[in-house]
Amino acid sequence: MKKLTTLLLGFMFSVILAQAPAGYYNGTEGLSGAALKTKLSSIITAGHTDKGYDGLYNGYPTTDSDHFYENDNSVLDMYSENPNGTDPYTYRHGIKKCGNYSIEGDCYNREHVIPQSFFNSRAPMVSDIHHVRPTDGKVNGMRSNYPYGAVANPAFTSRNGTKVGPSVSPGYSGTVCEPINEFKGDIARMIFYFVTRYESQLSGFSTGNMLGGSAFPGLQTWERDVLLSWAAQDPVSPSEIERNNAAFAFQKNRNPFIDHPEWVNQIWGAPVTDTQAPTAPTNLAVVSTSTASANLTWTASTDNIAVTSYKIYADGIYKTSSTSTSATVSGLNQGTTYTFYVVATDGAGNISPQSNTATGTTLTDNIAPTAPTNLSIVSVGTNNIEIQWNASTDNIGVASYDVYVNGALMGSAGTTTTNIANLNPTTTYTIYVVAKDAVGNVSQQSNSVTATTLAVGTTCGDEHFDNLQVVANVYSTYNWVSNGISWTSEDSRTDETINGKALTIRNGSLTALSVPNGIGELKVTTQLKYSGSAGTLKLFVNDVDTGKTIPYGAQGSAPITTTVTGINVAGTVEIRLQQNGATTNRVAIDDITWTCYVPTAAVGETGAKNQISIYPNPVKNGELNISGKDLEKVEVAYIFDFTGKLVQSVGNPFKTSNKINLKNLPKGVYILKAGTATAKFIVE
Secondary structure, three states, X not given: OOOHHXXXXXXXXXXXXXXXXXXXXXXXXXXXXXXXXXXXXXXXXXXXXXXXXXXXHHHHHHHOEOOOOOOOOOEOOOOOOOOOOOOXXXXXXXXXXOOOOOOOOOOEEEEEOOOHHHHOOOOOHHHOOOOEEEEEHHHHHHHOOOOEOOEOOOOEEOOOXXXXXXXXXXXXOOEEEEOOHHXXXXXXXXXXXXXXXXXXXXXXXXXXXXXXXXXXXXEOHHHHHHHHHHHHHOXXXXXXXXXXXXXXXXXXXXXXXXXXXXXXXXXXXXXXXXXXXXXXXXXXXXXXXXXXXXXXXXXXXXXXXXXXXXXXEEOOEEEEEEOOOEEEEOOOOOOOEEXXXXXXXXXXXXEOOXXXXXXXXXXXXXOOOOOOEEEEEEEEOOOOEEEEEEOOOOOOOEEEEEEEEOOEEEXXXXXXXXXXXXXXXXXXXXXXXXXXXXXXXXXXXXXXXXXXXXXXXXEEEEEOOOOOOOOOOOOEEEEEEEOOEEEEEEEEEEEEEOOOEXXXXXXXXXXXXXXXXXXXXXXXXXXXXXXXXOEEEEEEEOOEEEEEEEEEOOOOOOOEEEEEOOXXXXXXXXXXXXXXXXXXXXXXXXXXXXXOOOOOOOOOOEOOOOOOEEXXXXXXXXXXXXXXXXXXXXXXXXXXXXXXXXXXXXXXXXXXXXXXXXXXXOOEEEEEEEOOEXXXXXXX
């Protein structure tokens, strides 16, 4: 498991710091059951300081940073963390905070393990960091306000395996959420904390088929049994200990069931243990194959409580899981014979004997897609060229298109249009595209097109927000790519206009994350929306306050277009507009443009310093080795793909070494931005 590299040292370090203050639990000696629970409630209530709902985001960098898996300071999200491999996506603290989402990985928000609808979102429950975790917005939404329990046939499964569906936990058949095994104990101890901390108020809360209506035991019987089992199955981890210490520093109370996990059984009793394994699945058969997959069916196992899932193996290697009696095993090699078997598991982790074996041979596909046609230029900038083409056809299906620039692979696209970013100004590029199918057959080249990027000194950035998704009445963090530049906005909304769509910030900011060719001067239109007085926005370049401001008028004033001159910063830069003290004014921003850096404009110029280099380049083993000055001072490193999209970020990347591990990046050209320095690298 990937966490083993830091688990032992982290655990030793955390154990040293895990002690509660001397005397914190005085008066608990000799108590058990309801009496112990009530005494603990008094202790953890007395010191609790409510930091407010918005304050949770300030606490999360200390309570919920990943120090035990990737150890990259990303948001530790129990709904997306993959303890045994690469996370499907990651979040940086303060970036991509939610308001709107459609799929996993869009943004993260605040998950109340005890749903806030149970207590009408009242304080201090709504902002108690001990039971409110940062999690992916989509999965949080799918969990809804359901209780926790075992799921055998999920209606929804997150990318890390969190399931939502009908309960198979004894005593309850409604919809429940089942997290992955790694966090079952964490959730159990958070809920035990909640019903202890707020035991005197439970009679006034909704039960949600989860809570009890009285101080003791505080839980529905079926839910209590689930949580007792989970607490025993998943003991206190180093990350929980670290979180408890950080939460104590943040809001001045502790989760006693992390400090003393034995109190769980002293209060609620011992868990009911299930030691009976399911029967073996039968009648396993391979019903069909493709070039890269096989479809299997089998007859269900039986269990004394319930079968929760089936694990499928190919040639003795685990491939996938299923909660039904069929599965598709993907990622197989074409023209290859495989032997499959299946085992059943129950909620306690008992594993059945193997099913019968079944063999199947994948098909062979030697037919390449047709060549893409009518490749053409859509637009040209100083650092980017946008192209489009007509789709290829294939006997099975086109998987992707590879984009070549001057004969070198730049990257892959899943649609018939793409933007090629991070190009040099006043340079001629010849471009063609090829199509690929799932097994790697490659088409003939499309026609070639040639374009010359614009000269430095002309417009380097041009954002009118025309393609921004409009969400009414929602302040959130939004992220998008436009003309080869990744943008992010915080505490912002997208439903206002000036000269068309505009981006409105409140107590937030608008940032262009990676802008090639520097910045000479900037032009932008602003207008105050709703109520408020006149003010200014600050202009930051590379996280440095330029001392230059952008004005906006008072309520009812016309839009103001401002040109800020004399910025003159070279290299790849980050540009940020931020509220200048007026945290309640809502300022719309539109038609933001800037010119490239011009070397002759020497007044006040500052170039990109401490350049970095990457070796070896091309990168072959998923690992970047970086050299350069003052790397240890870099707080965040960003990696952008050939379209300008941000694909990976790493906090404190050079704290312990000069290496960055890439997260399954496909072949192509990428840009690493570390501080004010940038470097291009190729993944082979």
